[in-house]
Amino acid sequence: MDAVATFRNGLGRQNPGLVQLLGLCPLLAVSTTLGNALGLGIATLGVLLASSLTASLVGRWLLPEVRIGVFVVTIAAAVTAVELVAAAWLPELHESLGIFLPLIVTNCLVLARAESFASRRGVVEAAVDALGMGVGFLLVLVSLGSVREILGHGSLGGDLQLLFGESARGLGLQFFPAQNGWLLALLPPGAFILLGLMVAAHNWRIARRAERTGEPGVRAAGQLSS
Amino acid sequence: MDRPDAEKNTLRPLRGALLLGGTTVLAVGLLALVHEATRERIEQVERARRMQAVEQVLDGVRHDNDLLLDAVTVTDRDLLGTSAPVTVYRATLDGEPVAAVLAPTAPDGYSGSIRLLVGIDVDGRLLGVRVQSHRETPGLGDLIEARKSDWILKFTGRSLGDPPLERWKVRKDGGDFDQFTGATVTPRAVVAAVANALLYFERERELIFPPSATPADEPIDQSARGPRIG
Numbered sequence: 001m002d003a004v005a006t007f008r009n010g011l012g013r014q015n016p017g018l019v020q021l022l023g024l025c026p027l028l029a030v031s032t033t034l035g036n037a038l039g040l041g042i043a044t045l046g047v048l049l050a051s052s053l054t055a056s057l058v059g060r061w062l063l064p065e066v067r068i069g070v071f072v073v074t075i076a077a078a079v080t081a082v083e084l085v086a087a088a089w090l091p092e093l094h095e096s097l098g099i100f101l102p103l104i105v106t107n108c109l110v111l112a113r114a115e116s117f118a119s120r121r122g123v124v125e126a127a128v129d130a131l132g133m134g135v136g137f138l139l140v141l142v143s144l145g146s147v148r149e150i151l152g153h154g155s156l157g158g159d160l161q162l163l164f165g166e167s168a169r170g171l172g173l174q175f176f177p178a179q180n181g182w183l184l185a186l187l188p189p190g191a192f193i194l195l196g197l198m199v200a201a202h203n204w205r206i207a208r209r210a211e212r213t214g215e216p217g218v219r220a221a222g223q224l225s226s
Numbered sequence: 227m228d229r230p231d232a233e234k235n236t237l238r239p240l241r242g243a244l245l246l247g248g249t250t251v252l253a254v255g256l257l258a259l260v261h262e263a264t265r266e267r268i269e270q271v272e273r274a275r276r277m278q279a280v281e282q283v284l285d286g287v288r289h290d291n292d293l294l295l296d297a298v299t300v301t302d303r304d305l306l307g308t309s310a311p312v313t314v315y316r317a318t319l320d321g322e323p324v325a326a327v328l329a330p331t332a333p334d335g336y337s338g339s340i341r342l343l344v345g346i347d348v349d350g351r352l353l354g355v356r357v358q359s360h361r362e363t364p365g366l367g368d369l370i371e372a373r374k375s376d377w378i379l380k381f382t383g384r385s386l387g388d389p390p391l392e393r394w395k396v397r398k399d400g401g402d403f404d405q406f407t408g409a410t411v412t413p414r415a416v417v418a419a420v421a422n423a424l425l426y427f428e429r430e431r432e433l434i435f436p437p438s439a440t441p442a443d444e445p446i447d448q449s450a451r452g453p454r455i456g
Contacts (some may be wrong), residue, residue, distance in 0.1 A: 063245065
């Protein structure tokens with residue numbers, strides 16, 4: 001598989017958020033605003049890249065008995081490092097993401113990519129796969145976060161100062177006053193409903209493309225999830 | 227394989243243990259470095275955040291002491307809403323007390339405790355109230371946040387006589403404070419917690435501002451009973 005196909009695999013056909021349905025807990029909990037979603041997406045991408053690179057480097061030397069243990073230690077260390085750095089330089093984002101920053105450890109996407117892909121591939125291929133999966137996850141997070149922020153708060157990018165500092169305050173758009181927001185979009189049920197609609201749209205697009213090109217093997221969402 | 231299977235099998239667990247142990251040592255080393263590199267900065271950020279929160283409820287009252295250093299911890303489950311020690315910051319000017327900031331808890335929010343910061347001047351008048359943390363419903367109970375609505379700002383200037391103690395309730399309960407449409411539990415809890423903090427301050431003023439100075443951080447535990455709201 002060439003690098004472009006590996007990368008695009010994570011964006012579309014095997015998108016972690018829309019097809020594999022991995023890492024749903026942070027995806028649904030944190031995507032209340034664009035700023036939160038972008039912050040968690042970038043943090044997850046960083047951890048994914050670090051753990052996949054490590055897994056690819058050491059994968060062939062590891063015994064099967066301790067492989068998962070070694071990956072878990074590596075991932076936990078990477079997440080803790082990311083958390084400390086966020087606490088020091090992005091304290092507002094750190095507070096806003098709360099428990100979901102350390103909980104990247106339990107995002108099965110990270111362990112799944114390290115274990116089932118990166119540990120058996122070369123460094124470059126593992127890195128490209130991690131980027132593809134990470135960006136795919138980030139895009140779903142950001143789309144869901146944008147839609148929920150617009151519906152629920154009437155704004156878009158209203159909390160970008162969490163990521164980019166005080167100079168980004170007020171860069172966001174305000175479409176209507178926050179108190180007229182649609183509360184359901186901010187609550188967990190709204191997150192499930194909106195994600196469901198996104199999964200449906202994604203499946204529809206894949207099915208249509210398969211029909212057009214006569215390509216077999218349409219995977220329904222959730223089929224790959226563990 | 228050129229060595230006998232028996233030898234391979236005895237060494238295998240050892241190799242596994244070394245791999246796992248080695249990774250752990252590397253991970254701990256990396257984290258120690260990151261921790262060392264970020265520690266000072268995290269402390270600064272944390273201090274600045276606490277400082278800003280405390281100054282906010284003091285509403286610009288002039289003082290010349292370091293609030294974070296001049297703090298005592300007190301315990302009063304009835305009036306401060308938690309059996310854990312509660313920090314009281316003391317603001318003084320030329321050694322004379324001007325105000326105190328209490329960090330009480332409203333234990334009966336809609337989903338758990340609501341942690342507050344309450345600034346009270348030396349005459350028992352509220353300088354400001356802010357919510358530090360809560361888990362109330364977004365869009366309903368979270369109107370207690372200053373950035374969501376101005377409800378919490380309406381405490382400023384109030385005291386135990388204004389309104390009288392029996393009217394320190396939400397309107398629905400016959401008091402003077404607004405509830406929110408669709409959310410009464412949250413404002414009820416906050417109003418009671420603020421009133422109790424005022425009662426605590428009035429009763430224990432001598433403990434917080436002793437006539438002769440008490441060393442900072444000396445724990446004070448008072449379990450005397452008095453009036454209480456909620």
